[in-house]
Amino acid sequence: MTRLSFAGPGDAAGLAAFLGRQLRWDKAAAVRLQAGDGVAALFTRPARFEVLAVLPVALREGVPEPLDRTVSAGELLHGIDEQDGSVLLPGPVTGPPWAGLLPPRGGWEQRAEMPASRLREAAAAVVAEFKERTEALPADGRTRSAVDALAEEIWSRPLPGTQLPSRAVHAAHALGFLRTQEPGLILSAGSWLRLRTAPGSVAVRRGGGPSLGVMPL
Known part of the structure; x- marks a missing residue:
């Protein structure tokens, strides 16, 4: 299983708070996670807002190869280790329609x-x-x-x-x-x-x- 380690001391707690808000609005919330080049980006669609939220988190250690996975927000929250500053990624889930259409990486x-x-x-x-x-x-x-x-x-x-x-x-x-x-x-x-x-x-x-x-x- 893949574990991501965060660069900042409060990053794991920040991610937990972010996911907690998603789950408060939608118990079945999903997250599309992309990681590479020292950064993980988490995309969610907060219920009732009709927007995409993007949370970037710097990684303490790189990933062997670019990672792109849609997971359950609840399972991702469960995998966070705030003391260690890391998260154990759960297995992939079938992504909701919004997960297939993300904002562009560049050109802003x-x-x-x-x-x-x-x-x-x-x-x-x-x-x-x-x-x-x-x-x-x-x-x-x-x-x-x-x-x-x-x-x-x-x-x-x-x-x-x-x-x-x-x-x-x-x-x-x-x-x-x-x-x-x-x-x-x-x-x-x-x-x-x-x-x-x-x-x-x-x-x-x-x-x-x-x-x-x-x-x-």
Whole structure:
């Protein structure tokens, strides 16, 4: 079995927290993991956010050959050894459809830079607006379709001055990617948009279809 050893002292705990959030939203969450050139990249699709989350982790030791495997998030979490700073990879699983279409590795161009504090404020503002407008709906009109339509309107709205939909900022906040003092970078590559912060990234495809209804957490 393959074991990956992380370079940073807190990387194993950070990965455990990341996976724990995925499992809180989706007990059957999957992770596509790619490792090579001293870095492991973990891709997930957090339930209800309609985005892809990317967590990069530097490796203490390289892998013999490039690794690309889709695994259960729960089994991956179970294989983490925080004291040793490593993870024992579980066997592969049949990947969900999203795992076959990942953001490109290169070709990203910076479109904007924003302070983390402004991104946090933007995330809080859309959550507050959603709650306020949901509560303002008449009791007989507060149906699932009405709430989902409201969510789609709010979370599809771009962050002011950018083309990045608000759902990406909300997801980054819920994933803990905005707990940093460093600014976030908004990047684009082809049909993809990406919010990159020091802890990780959130990527979305433009024209990728309707959401499933994003709800505040």
